Amino acid sequence: MIYNIPYIAVVALILIGLYAVIFKRNLIKIVIGITLIESGVNLFLITLAYRQDSIAPIYHGEISRLMSLPVPHALTLTSIVIGVAVLALMLSLVIHIYRHYGTLDARKIGREEE
Amino acid sequence: MEIHEIIRIVLTIIIGTIGLAAFGIFFGLLYKGLDRKISAHMQGRIGPPIRQPFRDIGKLFTKENIVPENAVPWIFHLAPLIGLVASISILLYLPIGGFPPLASGYGDLILILYLLIIPSLALVIGGFASGSPYATVGAQREMATMIAYEFPLAIIIVTIAWKLSATTVGGTLIQNSFAISTITSTPVWSVVGPIGFIGLILLLLALIIVTPAELSKIPFDSPEAETEIGGGLLVEYSGRNLAMFYLMDSVKTIVMASIIVALFFPYNLSNLVGLDAGSYPAYTIDIIFYLIKVLIVLVLSVTIIRVAVARLKIDQIVYTYWVPLTLMALIGLICIMWDGQFGLPRIVEMLGLV
Amino acid sequence: MISIYDFIETLTTDSGFWNPLIWGVAIVIAFLIVYIIRGFGNKGYKKETEQTKVFLSGNPEYKEEKMHVKASNLYWGFTESLKWVYKVLDKMHTGNVSDYVLWFVIIMGTLFIILGVI
Numbered sequence: 001m002i003y004n005i006p007y008i009a010v011v012a013l014i015l016i017g018l019y020a021v022i023f024k025r026n027l028i029k030i031v032i033g034i035t036l037i038e039s040g041v042n043l044f045l046i047t048l049a050y051r052q053d054s055i056a057p058i059y060h061g062e063i064s065r066l067m068s069l070p071v072p073h074a075l076t077l078t079s080i081v082i083g084v085a086v087l088a089l090m091l092s093l094v095i096h097i098y099r100h101y102g103t104l105d106a107r108k109i110g111r112e113e114e
Numbered sequence: 115m116e117i118h119e120i121i122r123i124v125l126t127i128i129i130g131t132i133g134l135a136a137f138g139i140f141f142g143l144l145y146k147g148l149d150r151k152i153s154a155h156m157q158g159r160i161g162p163p164i165r166q167p168f169r170d171i172g173k174l175f176t177k178e179n180i181v182p183e184n185a186v187p188w189i190f191h192l193a194p195l196i197g198l199v200a201s202i203s204i205l206l207y208l209p210i211g212g213f214p215p216l217a218s219g220y221g222d223l224i225l226i227l228y229l230l231i232i233p234s235l236a237l238v239i240g241g242f243a244s245g246s247p248y249a250t251v252g253a254q255r256e257m258a259t260m261i262a263y264e265f266p267l268a269i270i271i272v273t274i275a276w277k278l279s280a281t282t283v284g285g286t287l288i289q290n291s292f293a294i295s296t297i298t299s300t301p302v303w304s305v306v307g308p309i310g311f312i313g314l315i316l317l318l319l320a321l322i323i324v325t326p327a328e329l330s331k332i333p334f335d336s337p338e339a340e341t342e343i344g345g346g347l348l349v350e351y352s353g354r355n356l357a358m359f360y361l362m363d364s365v366k367t368i369v370m371a372s373i374i375v376a377l378f379f380p381y382n383l384s385n386l387v388g389l390d391a392g393s394y395p396a397y398t399i400d401i402i403f404y405l406i407k408v409l410i411v412l413v414l415s416v417t418i419i420r421v422a423v424a425r426l427k428i429d430q431i432v433y434t435y436w437v438p439l440t441l442m443a444l445i446g447l448i449c450i451m452w453d454g455q456f457g458l459p460r461i462v463e464m465l466g467l468v
Numbered sequence: 469m470i471s472i473y474d475f476i477e478t479l480t481t482d483s484g485f486w487n488p489l490i491w492g493v494a495i496v497i498a499f500l501i502v503y504i505i506r507g508f509g510n511k512g513y514k515k516e517t518e519q520t521k522v523f524l525s526g527n528p529e530y531k532e533e534k535m536h537v538k539a540s541n542l543y544w545g546f547t548e549s550l551k552w553v554y555k556v557l558d559k560m561h562t563g564n565v566s567d568y569v570l571w572f573v574i575i576m577g578t579l580f581i582i583l584g585v586i
Contacts, residue, residue: 255545290483
């Protein structure tokens with residue numbers, strides 16, 4: 001049971017992030033929600049890499065212990081970097097929207113054609 | 115594949131193309147004259163003589179070939195050529211006169227479906243290159259008509275090919291179900307049961323209604339509406355370019371009627387009458403029977419509909435093909451799909467005759 | 469380089485076949501025939517006279533911008549006939565990212581329920 005706690009944490013993170021994206025009106029809160037979903041996915045990748053009674057996949061000189069799978073660790077590093085790039089782009093777009101419309105309410109922007 | 119095989123095949127294709135071009139042009143214009151004569155008698159007038167389309171081509175060749183000042187000249191001259199060349203090349207893959215197609219191992223029904231788009235596309239490109247607002251409106255209407263009728267046509271062809279590929283003849287599955295030679299050797303009426311029969315009737319009706327739209331005849335000829343937009347997309351064409359479009363229209367008529375005859379009525383008369391295959395009386399009877407079948411299909415799908423109804427607007431055309439006709443084709447598809455449970459082999463098995 | 473026999477063989481799937489070279493030969497021959505037939509016609513016309521003006525059936529001629537059919541109006545016939553579909557779709561596209569993510573979650577949930585139960 002104790003080995004399932006990271007999975008429960010992943011589900012909780014993703015659900016909280018989805019709640020923030022769907023039901024919040026402030027643009028900054030939507031961006032925070034997207035970042036929470038990304039953190040949940042990264043945690044999921046690392047949790048999948050665990051084998052029972054294993055240590056981190058780094059060679060110390062002795063190779064007699066079981067090691068956890070290293071490929072998901074590499075994938076997670078790549079994913080974290082991608083998340084940083086997307087966060088930077090989203091925040092810069094939010095700054096531009098605030099300068100143009102003067103408000104950050106998602107239901108008040110983009111209504112120019114009517 | 116040695117060198118003399120290749121030379122034999124290439125020579126067959128070359129001589130066949132010349133022969134089929136002559137056949138397609140001659141019989142296309144003849145059937146156009148017959149169509150005008152029959153529709154005139156249905157409307158209570160005498161109409162032109164049957165040789166009139168030949169005289170039309172002769173007259174068009176003596177007129178001047180005017181290129182308008184805003185047109186793109188090379189596209190303007192190239193579009194009728196491409197349309198007529200593509201129409202002639204489809205004739206190589208169809209069973210003309212009851213014989214197997216000339217390029218019979220080298221092209222199938224999917225290729226014919228693609229090559230049928232090229233004449234309409236040549237009309238559209240010629241219309242856009244004319245530099246006239248009437249021609250642009252006509253080309254836009256032709257594009258919308260093409261979008262409309264391709265949907266039921268694709269459903270019909272795929273259904274027939276699927277039904278053939280799902281049957282077993284003598285214990286083995288049929289290979290190459292999209293090839294025309296397979297469809298003519300196992301006619302599709304003989305592999306379906308009672309529910310599939312109703313489905314095939316619905317598909318045949320849908321194909322007969324798709325044909326006037328492909329050939330731009332009333333009620334679906336709003337691209338070339340003479341009274342509305344002054345001639346539509348052919349408004350700036352004259353002389354020998356217009357003669358090329360006229361010939362393209364008549365060759366495409368023969369092609370569409372041949373497709374309906376090859377898919378649904380590929381029967382030959384010479385086996386029924388009892389003549390031995392390969393002799394000259396059998397060839398003659400086959401060709402005459404094929405010409406009569408094409409005439410009946412053309413009268414039913416082009417002439418009778420042409421004199422009976424008025425012209426539809428472009429949004430009515432798109433609605434007609436996308437809502438009622440697609441539903442009819444889909445119901446035909448579902449009937450043929452359910453035919454597996456209640457089809458003829460299963461009925462025979464249930465009655466204990468096998 | 470591929471061998472000449474691989475170059476000229478017919479492409480086959482299990483349900484059809486096509487050889488593009490045969491079609492290419494037919495196209496070239498048909499093009500020659502049609503070009504010869506076209507050569508029987510009359511070649512010339514009087515350039516730069518009234519003949520090359522566009523036929524407008526007597527309507528007045530405006531300047532270029534008001535006469536040309538715009539590219540955005542090209543598919544008018546198609547969208548006009550399917551207006552009842554496009555009206556429903558237009559109302560669904562609000563531009564709000566929260567609504568789009570809500571649609572995503574609803575469809576994914578429906579998909580999981582269908583795949584899990586059925």
